[in-house]
Amino acid sequence: MKILVPVKRVVDYNVKVRVKADQSGVELTNIKMSMNPFDEISIEEAIKLREAGVATEIIAVSIGVTQCQETLRTALAMGADRAILVETVADVQPLAVAKLLKAICEKESPQLVILGKQAIDDDSNQTGQMLAALLDWPQATFASKVTVTSGMAEVMREIDGGMETIEIKLPAIITTDLRLNTPRYATLPNIMKAKKKPLDVMTPETLGVDVTPRLKTLKVVEPPKRKGGVIVTDVAALIDKLKNEAKVI
Amino acid sequence: MAILVLAEHDNQQLKPGVTNAVAAAQKIGGEIHLLVAGSACSGAASAAAQVAGVAKILVADAPHYAGGSPENLAPLLVGIAKNYSHLLASASAYGKNVMPRVAALLDVAQISEIISVESPDTFVRPIYAGNAFATVQSTDAIKVITVRATGFDAVAATGGAAAIENIAVAADSGQSKILKQELTKSDRPELVAAKRIVSGGRGMGDGDKYRQVLEPLADKLGAALGASRAAVDAGFVPNDYQVGQTGKIVAPELYIAVGISGAIQHLAGMKDSKVIVAINKDPEAPIFQVADYGLVGDLFTLVPELTAAL
Ligand SMILES: Cc1cc2nc3c(=O)[nH]c(=O)nc-3n(C[C@H](O)[C@H](O)[C@H](O)COP(=O)(O)OP(=O)(O)OC[C@H]3O[C@@H](n4cnc5c(N)ncnc54)[C@H](O)[C@@H]3O)c2cc1C
């Protein structure tokens, strides 16, 4: 079976972003960009399923600017078989991403789409659930263990109170959580090989999807700053502060 | 038009975030209804009827609503959506699982984790791990929203007297089945609702030391226990202890971070706490930049000392 893995190009998780002076967004020039960390986990899981003989082909998909090709090459170097870029300079919001992915699913007929639970830039946590709705497929979000058997997947999920195991019928959507696996690094030989793997480029227009944003960003501002506190000398001083200054104990 | 809040519950009681979502609905303005979908959930429905400021409780009681299956809940919500201007849920694992599915079926955007209501179509939400706040305006007819509990002071859980109405249940989609749930058992307050939290990081060393050092302190304070991602990944504590950008968002009156460096992803989950205490042996640890009171030194001597002195 085929597995589709959507990978998003995002600001690297180590970067502390700055808000632009004109409040139109965050500063992205000369900022390190990487694959969304949850999407690395998705790629790793897909590779594991191929190694286990469950999957036959892994297709990485990214939606965004030309530079998303770098993100796709990383996915290919990790082990994806081929890649699709849906190229656009538009601000593509989760609903539009889900519609584009649906169009690709209709062409490729994967049995599984593995997405990250959340993109660490917009922190939306929506796309997988939306794609599941549009395809009328079941969804297993926040996955921390995946077992695929004939026509079914058993998925352990991280929920607020602990863990839950569900069984879903394939085709299905899975979104990955942090504890699912530890993504491998791309080795140099694999990075070289990845350059020769197929990468198709499409556009929202050729896929027939209207990506007009539904949410208008009116402004982006810095959050209120916390005032730096004090270093206390010892436990007695801490207790004194908590009792008499902060009055929280 | 009215506002519908999807109420998370365990069939008997409501989960903490519900009263915060109702508070957000009040800010939007309009008659507020709560949807209680579950299996043998009349207890939860009566609890919902007591929430202050709510006019009506809609109850959908069927076995396939147990456990909050999004494949079943989304069509149920979509079926009644035309009566509402806004559909809200708290941004818990439950709300995040269901609401985007509802939004996509309605062909509208979902607005994630709002922390403030500017007007009925304009909301503020944190992005980039809380390092920026975006003000977004929805152009859709129905607004589907998840509410970050820390952004809204909860309405009273009692004092209301809403009418309870049973609504038609939809058929079971049969697409998904819960095989088992392993819920962390604890007598402590729920992390997201706790007034005090003691959180441990990689510096705790291992799970046994985490428990030996932090439990007595949490006991003295009546606090919930939390953790950094590193502590969860290393297996010191269960996953549901994780505080941060991709874990739980908390804002207690007192947050004590022990052996936690203060990565942006951790700060994203706790920097709105009223008072932050950090205990760390590294004076350069970024956690001290957000801490009101910092204590530099070895946690294995400082924490027991603090516990004894309380
Ligand atoms: C996609 C993604 C999502 C993430 N989401 C989250 C999240 O939701 N929540 C989260 O917490 N992290 C998250 N992280 C991880 C985050 O980047 C950090 O790696 C993590 O928070 C570090 O945990 P820590 O502070 O416990 O460990 P470390 O950074 O290793 O810090 C340990 C600290 O303990 C101190 N220490 C050690 N021994 C002692 C001692 N004896 N006495 C006193 N102090 C001591 C050290 O000085 C150090 O400061 C995420 C990362 C990614 C990539």
Ligand SMILES: Nc1ncnc2c1ncn2[C@@H]1O[C@H](COP(=O)(O)O)[C@@H](O)[C@H]1O
């Ligand atoms: N532009 C994009 N290109 C490829 N995948 C995406 C894109 N946006 C979102 N995704 C996928 O959807 C997941 C969740 O993103 P979000 O709903 O934006 O938090 C990500 O981890 C990706 O797997």
